[in-house]
Amino acid sequence: MTAAAREPDTDDVFRALADPRRRQILRLVAREELAAGEIAAAFDVTRTAVSQHLTVLRSADLLTERRDGTRRLYRANPDRIAALRTALDELWASSLDLGRRLVEAERDAGEGSTR
Amino acid sequence: MTAAAREPDTDDVFRALADPRRRQILRLVAREELAAGEIAAAFDVTRTAVSQHLTVLRSADLLTERRDGTRRLYRANPDRIAALRTALDELWASSLDLGRRLVEAERDAGEGSTR
DNA sequence: GTCTAACGTTAGCCACAACTGGCGGAAGAG
DNA sequence: CTCTTCCGCCAGTTGTGGCTAACGTTAGAC
Numbered sequence: 001m002t003a004a005a006r007e008p009d010t011d012d013v014f015r016a017l018a019d020p021r022r023r024q025i026l027r028l029v030a031r032e033e034l035a036a037g038e039i040a041a042a043f044d045v046t047r048t049a050v051s052q053h054l055t056v057l058r059s060a061d062l063l064t065e066r067r068d069g070t071r072r073l074y075r076a077n078p079d080r081i082a083a084l085r086t087a088l089d090e091l092w093a094s095s096l097d098l099g100r101r102l103v104e105a106e107r108d109a110g111e112g113s114t115r
Numbered sequence: 116m117t118a119a120a121r122e123p124d125t126d127d128v129f130r131a132l133a134d135p136r137r138r139q140i141l142r143l144v145a146r147e148e149l150a151a152g153e154i155a156a157a158f159d160v161t162r163t164a165v166s167q168h169l170t171v172l173r174s175a176d177l178l179t180e181r182r183d184g185t186r187r188l189y190r191a192n193p194d195r196i197a198a199l200r201t202a203l204d205e206l207w208a209s210s211l212d213l214g215r216r217l218v219e220a221e222r223d224a225g226e227g228s229t230r
Numbered sequence: 231g232t233c234t235a236a237c238g239t240t241a242g243c244c245a246c247a248a249c250t251g252g253c254g255g256a257a258g259a260g
Numbered sequence: 261c262t263c264t265t266c267c268g269c270c271a272g273t274t275g276t277g278g279c280t281a282a283c284g285t286t287a288g289a290c
Contacts, residue, residue: 011135018133020126023206030207036237049279051238070236070287081207085200091138092145092196151267164249166268185257185266232290239284249274260263
């Protein structure tokens, strides 16, 4: 059975961050709001491509959008990064305390794990 | 060929973690070594597919491989996760701790922002 | 009203990533 | 030696993500 733990939130964030361009965009708007056009100007791909990246980032809730006339200002949402760090810890949840894990490794003889 | 001519950079790690299946694999071997076959048994894809996932994870240095006869035992490499957290911090370098960032946001008028 | 600027959206193309199936090599059992 | 198990590698197919180009929409200037 592959019901698999559903984690759309985490998955979206991971996938969004998997692209180098998107990470760069995120860096651009980490500290200041930038308009879509300004962001696009930082790359040599078309404005459309950047717009799609922005959509992906926004879907993952990594960006906040603010409209100012015809312009749309974007800014990174740090809360999401914090959430991602939590997700990383959860990924490692089975052995959160690393020190203990290493000790366990030394004497990995006894294990009562169910799978 | 020089040993380890390939140093897994941030991109590799992000891309490797972008796939839900790979994350699940990582969780499986977080605390105990598992053979490739055992890992494959946990999914309903073919053994080959899992083997390829393992290769990707190993390329990102997220796994360590140990051979025992015909079997190959895999285990997660926690150091890489730690490195990833560092990368996240760098991504967020301009506003590392949330508390301070929020305060900053409150008074972001102090910045050169003209709005 | 018209015109322009700044965006997002859609359709289609192309490259890559994930999958399946078949093959071959290495280690242990007989 | 043969036979089996365990596993990675290769070839081929399918699905998906990122790209461009053309179009639609909104807001402001005239």
